[in-house]
Amino acid sequence: MSSELLTMTEEEILDQIKNEVDGNRVFLYMKGTPEAPMCGFSNQVVQILNHIGAEYGARDILPDPRIRQVLSSWSDWPTIPQLFVDGKLVGGCDIVTEMFQAEELQPLLGSEAS
């Protein structure tokens, strides 16, 4: 998938991002994959989502640096990871962690596990 990605135009990247965010109730843009996170902050969000048993889609932004640029200008959020729920940006590692600690994340993701 990542090789074909490099030939995509920025408009196509943005369309793909919009489809992913709208097509998945919970979607995470991260460095690496849930199975192999490549950054501490991305890993922390993955651990939280796994801990509360959330179902989520994820995309590794590392294969093409334009993904982060297109995503960040669209979401108006400069850093990675970025968590989207119901098509809206929830935030990065800090906010997801704060919401988890305040037990606001579990009801939002609609999972009983806490």
Place this chain on the structure above:
Amino acid sequence: MADLAEITKLIEDALPGATVEVVDQGGGDHLAATVIAPQFADASRLEQHRMVYSAVQARLDGGEIHALALKTRAPEDV
């Protein structure tokens, strides 16, 4: 490498009246900031963080800051 004093000033300039504390979490480019600002009064966490990020956007884009962990709240919450 980020200049902590400069980052602090960038945030203070963008949020007059704010109390700002910036610390280096290691490597000189992984920073953490605690910002208590009156402008946060009825803003969501997301908006509060966005305000801080936009104040230091140039340093993020320039790579002086690789990561900026944020703790933000309005003064009343203190």
